[in-house]
Amino acid sequence: MTTPSETMRTRIALRWRILALLVFARASLGVQFQTVGSAGNEIAEVFAFDNAQLGLMIGLFMAPGLFLALPAGAFARFASDRVLSAAGLAALAVGGLISAFATLPEALGLGRIVAGAGFLVVTLYFTKMVAEWFAGREIATAMSLLVMSWPLGIAIGQVGHTWLVTVFDWRLPFLMASTWCALAAIGVWALYRPPHDLPPVTGRNLRLMPRESAMICCAGIAWGVFNAGYITWLSFGPAVLEARGMTLLAAASIISVASWVMIFSGAACGQIVDRFGRRDTVLVAGMLAGAAAFLLLQVPGAGLGASLLFGIIGMAPAGVIMALSGQAVAPERRAFGMGVFFTLYQAVMAVSPTVAGWLVDRTGTPNTAMLFGAGLFALVIPLAFTFRMLRARPIPTVLRESA
Secondary structure, three states: OOOOHHHHHHHHHHHHHHHHHHHHHHHHHHHHHHHHHHHHHHHHHOOOOOHHHHHHHHHOOOOOHHHHHHHHHHHHHHOHHHHHHHHHHHHHHHHHHHHOOOHHHHHHHHHHHHHHHHHHHHHHHHHHHHHHHHOOOOOOHHHHHHHHHHHHHHHHHHHHHHHHHHHHHOEEEEEEEHHHHHHHHHHHHHHHHOOOOOOOOOOOOOOOHHHHHOOOOHHHHHHHHHHHHHHHHHHHHHHHHHHOOHHHHHHHHHHHHHHHHHHHHHHHHHHHHHHOOOOOHHHHHHHHHHEEEEEHHOOOHHHHHHHHHHHHOOOOOOHHHHHHHHHHHHHOOOOHHHHHHHHHHHHHHHHHHHHHHHHHHHHHOHHHHHHHHHHHHHHEEEEEEEHHHHHHHHHHHHHHOOO
């Protein structure tokens, strides 16, 4: 006969196995996203792209979120989280294959859009699945690990894709990424199980209070700007080092150091903040350090130091910023609020690479993109403080009663 303590230990072990499965699967999103960034030079030559057009191809991955984020939450009425997540991973695999066999720019862009649609669905439902398994226990650690699986995939793509392009062809990164996404889809379909103690769903309130709308907008833009700065680092950082005489593989390896170390610094930062507080102090220190890393990368011989600074301190508050979304909206309206959050995030992410590429084309130097990235990180600070000010305001009695 199974004792209650044995049952609890079994459940604890199961939820960590589920988290490991989701982290492995979500890393494939970063691997698929990084394909264009790592093979950018070869793709630009084949399709005659300038930097703005190449940035557009990077940003197209995020474009479907502008239209899918709000209705994505309603998909749960028609299928389970397991089915929807596996379908999203399958879309990522198919999108990568379309891009791999593209002979026209339109086909390359179509592949990015299909993969981006899968990215949006997987991101939303993986977040929901982890929240359900870890509700009230180790949630900060679990969410930090889930969030860090994205840069883990990007770091793998930075080195692996660059090697594949150098040795073989620009199409190989897309094929490798699609293979990983397909394996992840099979794994989630076959192995994922929902927790047995989920509360019943009684309906969704789609009407946000005015203060909630303002807070979720601040949170969504802050998360988008933060990630846009990270993508600017990944996409244009290697070009800065190449201009200093480094090979493409060496430059990509140094830039990828930030992604490797942030996997650990992000999780550690989340635990530190949960235990000791000082969220705003940690966030400001991280954003200023990140902005400084963008500037330091332009100094000859400082590439590795800049990458370490960016990964250890600059990217560490990712969980602190992401947590704003959960603080902005009451639980009964959180599903719709998350749709607003991801819509704004995707909008910023879709536009920023194109703007960065346009700046490089206008000035003729990738250093301009680094200044743009530093400005993006600095912008997170006033957005976060505006969020805190809005949250500190008392709710009027009439609005509280009507809610």
